[in-house]
Amino acid sequence: MLSTEEVKKVAQLARLNLSEEELELYRGQLSSILDYVGQLKEVNTDGVEPTSQVTGLANVTREDIVEKASVDEHERIISQFPAKRKWIFESTGSVHLSH
Amino acid sequence: MNLNQLTITEASAGLEQKRFSAQELAQACLQRIQATESTLNAFVTILSNEAIEQSKQSDARIANGQRHGVLDGIPLAIKDVILIAGTRATGSSKILSNYTSTYDATVIGKLREAGTVFLGKTNCDEFAMGASTENSAFQTTANPWDTSRVPGGSSGGSAAAVAADQCVAALGSDTGGSIRQPAAFTSIVGLKPTYGRVSRYGLMPMAASHNTIGPLAKTVEDAEILFKTITGKDPRDSVTVDREATSYKLQATSLQGIRIGVPKEYFIAGMDSEIEQSVHAAIAQLKELGAQVKEISLPHTKYGLAVYYVIVPCEVSADVARYDGIRYGYSIESDLEYLKDHKSFSLLDVYKDSRARGFGPEVRRRIMIGTYALSAGYYDAYYAKAQKVRTLIRRDFQEAFQEVDCIATPTAPIPPFKIGEKVDDPLKMYLADVFTVSLNVAGVPGLVLPCGFTKGNLPIGLQLIGNYFDEDRLFQVGAAYEQSTQWHLKKPTL
Numbered sequence: 001m002l003s004t005e006e007v008k009k010v011a012q013l014a015r016l017n018l019s020e021e022e023l024e025l026y027r028g029q030l031s032s033i034l035d036y037v038g039q040l041k042e043v044n045t046d047g048v049e050p051t052s053q054v055t056g057l058a059n060v061t062r063e064d065i066v067e068k069a070s071v072d073e074h075e076r077i078i079s080q081f082p083a084k085r086k087w088i089f090e091s092t093g094s095v096h097l098s099h
Numbered sequence: 100m101n102l103n104q105l106t107i108t109e110a111s112a113g114l115e116q117k118r119f120s121a122q123e124l125a126q127a128c129l130q131r132i133q134a135t136e137s138t139l140n141a142f143v144t145i146l147s148n149e150a151i152e153q154s155k156q157s158d159a160r161i162a163n164g165q166r167h168g169v170l171d172g173i174p175l176a177i178k179d180v181i182l183i184a185g186t187r188a189t190g191s192s193k194i195l196s197n198y199t200s201t202y203d204a205t206v207i208g209k210l211r212e213a214g215t216v217f218l219g220k221t222n223c224d225e226f227a228m229g230a231s232t233e234n235s236a237f238q239t240t241a242n243p244w245d246t247s248r249v250p251g252g253s254s255g256g257s258a259a260a261v262a263a264d265q266c267v268a269a270l271g272s273d274t275g276g277s278i279r280q281p282a283a284f285t286s287i288v289g290l291k292p293t294y295g296r297v298s299r300y301g302l303m304p305m306a307a308s309h310n311t312i313g314p315l316a317k318t319v320e321d322a323e324i325l326f327k328t329i330t331g332k333d334p335r336d337s338v339t340v341d342r343e344a345t346s347y348k349l350q351a352t353s354l355q356g357i358r359i360g361v362p363k364e365y366f367i368a369g370m371d372s373e374i375e376q377s378v379h380a381a382i383a384q385l386k387e388l389g390a391q392v393k394e395i396s397l398p399h400t401k402y403g404l405a406v407y408y409v410i411v412p413c414e415v416s417a418d419v420a421r422y423d424g425i426r427y428g429y430s431i432e433s434d435l436e437y438l439k440d441h442k443s444f445s446l447l448d449v450y451k452d453s454r455a456r457g458f459g460p461e462v463r464r465r466i467m468i469g470t471y472a473l474s475a476g477y478y479d480a481y482y483a484k485a486q487k488v489r490t491l492i493r494r495d496f497q498e499a500f501q502e503v504d505c506i507a508t509p510t511a512p513i514p515p516f517k518i519g520e521k522v523d524d525p526l527k528m529y530l531a532d533v534f535t536v537s538l539n540v541a542g543v544p545g546l547v548l549p550c551g552f553t554k555g556n557l558p559i560g561l562q563l564i565g566n567y568f569d570e571d572r573l574f575q576v577g578a579a580y581e582q583s584t585q586w587h588l589k590k591p592t593l
Contacts, residue, residue: 007467014416014470015423016463017451026467029525033468036526037405037481043488050486051493053338054294054308054542055567060337076185076201082430091425092432092446 001031102127103174104264104590107321111169114161121161121172124267125154125216128174132218132265135593138246140238141260143179144187145219150174153216160214169324171214176260176269179220180227181312182301183207190303191235192225194422194429194457204301205336206270206312206329213328218266221256225459226419227272227305229253230280230531233522234461241518242284243591244558248515251281251531257315258285263593268316268325272302274309275407276511276535279547282315283510283560286549286589288322288577289315291535293568294542295340297326298333306414309407309539318587319548319577326570342568352579355389359576360503364400365534370512377551377559378509381580385507388579395503397495402488403537408529409472409485410540416469419462424453431456464525493541500566505576509534510547510560538564546573549586 007027011018018026052058069077081089102124105113113119129147136142157172166172177183180190182200184207189195203211210217224234232240232255242250243263250259254271258281261269271278273291282289290313297312304310314325332341361382366375386392424430431437431444431452444452458466472481499506511531521528538545543564550561561580565573581587 002471006471010467010471010474013474014466015447015450015454016458016466017448017455018463022463026464029464030467030471032526033408033464034471037409037485040402040405040409040481040484040488043399043402043484043491045484045487045491048487048490050483051489052486054493055338055340057295057338057340062334062337072185073201076199077427080198080201080427082424082427082433089426090432092444092449 002027002034101131101264103131103267105267106317107169107173107268107324108318110173110267114172115166117161121154121157121216122151124172125150125174125218128218128266131263135263135265138241138593139243139259139263139265140240141221141256141263141265142176142219143189143191143222143237143256146186146217149186150216150218157214157216167212167214170210170328172216173267174216174218175210176218176221176257176266177207178223178254178257178269178271180223180272180303180305181207181270183217183220186220188220189237190226191223191237192457192462193236193459196236196429198428202301205298205333207301209329221254221260221269223256224253225462226303227253227274227277228415228461228465230276230528231521232256233518234459236459239518242515243593244285244556245515247517248557249284249518251284251515253277254315255281258282258287258289261285261287261315261317262591264590268314268321270312270325271315273311273313273539274306275411275539276532278313278315279535279545279560279562280511280531282547284515284558286558286560286586287315287317288319288587289313289547290322290326290570290573291538291545292326292330292570293544295338296342296544296568296570297329298331298336298339300333300335304418306411307418308414309411311539319546319574319581322546323574352582353389354385354576354579357390357505357576358503359385359390359392360395360499360506361392362395362397362400362499362506362508364397365508367512370509371514373553374509374512374514374559378507378561381550381561382507384583385576385580388583390576393503395499395506397499397537399488399491399495400537403492403540404529404533406485406488406492406540407536408468409481410489412465412469413473413482414469415465416473419458419466422454422457424449424457429453429457461525489540492537496541496543505572506564508562508564510562511535514553514557514559534562543567544570544573546577548577548581550584551586552589
């Protein structure tokens with residue numbers, strides 16, 4: 001069983017603000033899921049390569065060409081900003097600010 | 100028969116012979132949607148005006164003798180994780196409830212080129228994470244065969260829309276069974292293509308090494324038509340490959356010389372006995388058609404789900420890192436309620452509160468599992484181990500396909516379950532995918548088609564698994580089975 005501290009730490013790493021009740025709920029659910037996937041331990045994988053790509057592709061590259069967005073696309077992207085000034089998105093700084 | 104009940108091939112023939120117009124066809128679907136949507140809740144967004152406009156353009160092309168092909172004028176429903184430029188795309192998530200797509204997904208571009216009509220965006224589990232559509236932030240879709248039950252998931256909206264004739268066919272996405280399990284639950288045909296056979300550019304990412312886009316349709320032939328339209332290499336999805344689709348003759352009703360494997364690991368204790376019987380009857384029918392049936396073994400099958408529930412959450416935790424409350428989607432910074440209660444907050448609060456409020460429980464759960472499994476000290480025990488077992492699962496399939504051309508299995512161990520029955524127990528919900536996840540883990544294609552009903556009139560689906568890039572074999576075997584049975588002709592009464 002995971003400890004509350006462990007679950008708290010994971011939530012912090014995942015950038016999720018969870019309530020005490022949620023932390024407790026996820027503590028139980030995560031523990032049972034980790035128990036379930038723990039059965040992989042019984043599989044002998046000595047000398048087995050991990051899968052990196054299922055159909056055998058490796059190092060697929062292409063030219064990095066800049067494509068111009070249409071005015072429409074431009075408008076659509078800007079219109080999605082939760083907070084903006086003209087065409088620049090705005091966000092709270094990493095330094096504490098009063099709002 | 101109403102126009103909305105037609106298959107792609109039937110509707111296409113009618114348009115070609117000018118027996119009805121594309122506009123009449125679109126209208127018939129929109130009327131059906133209007134009449135049944137309050138019961139089904141299959142759509143998140145209905146694009147009535149756009150659909151009528153597209154159907155008129157199609158009619159103009161037909162009138163000028165410039166029809167673009169078999170799909171021109173055919174009305175489709177699109178799972179709401181696939182982007183159509185200028186229209187709302189939510190992924191059934193609160194975090195994108197007001198999001199407008201800035202561009203077309205590659206598959207949408209191909210369908211536009213083919214002249215299809217887009218009726219609307221269908222409901223699914225949030226960001227395609229789930230097996231019932233109950234994880235949608237907006238609504239739960241009902242199964243047209245029994246509206247107290249789920250249609251399966253995550254492409255449950257697309258499946259219900261096809262089964263209830265709200266559309267002629269649909270697109271879904273499949274990461275662990277999300278096309279196939281709903282197809283089985285609603286008695287329609289669903290295809291999960293080989294990994295990399297269809298571009299995912301413009302699909303909301305969910306576990307990039309498992310994710311595929313595919314068709315949900317009323318017949319095997321319709322699924323094949325859609326697949327062959329959307330397949331192909333795309334520089335914008337680097338895992339796509341250039342492979343010509345070779346066509347075995349669909350008309351071939353004999354399966355003489357085809358070797359079909361039946362893996363013993365797919366008939367497990369605890370599975371529904373009526374499903375087991377129906378699938379065995381379907382396999383007997385394949386034999387009747389000339390196929391050579393033999394028992395095979397895929398020894399690592401039982402680890403498929405565990406591999407899946409390590410690797411997928413790991414990938415998910417990275418995929419959804421983009422939702423940061425800054426560039427698009429739900430943000431506390433534009434949430435007036437939040438701003439009223441919080442006079443000051445930091446950038447970290449923007450991330451943590453926007454994500455906690457924007458994501459539903461299953462998405463948060465997968466982010467948490469993935470973050471844990473990838474965190475320092477646990478990587479080797481979970482992620483690296485799972486990727487090694489994944490190699491063994493792929494090897495099982497590679498070895499099996501040395502002996503057989505195609506594998507036949509059940510799709511789900513249980514028939515459609517009651518709405519609410521499994522929501523409180525994530526592990527129980529995950530088990531609904533036990534027969535479908537291994538295909539995504541390995542990357543091989545799977546076709547699901549109707550093969551019977553339980554005594555309670557609930558649909559049962561047969562899953563055919565093919566070798567890498569051998570979708571055509573699935574279409575051949577599937578079509579032969581379909582043409583020799585009547586299951587696909589049965590319709591739900593709504």
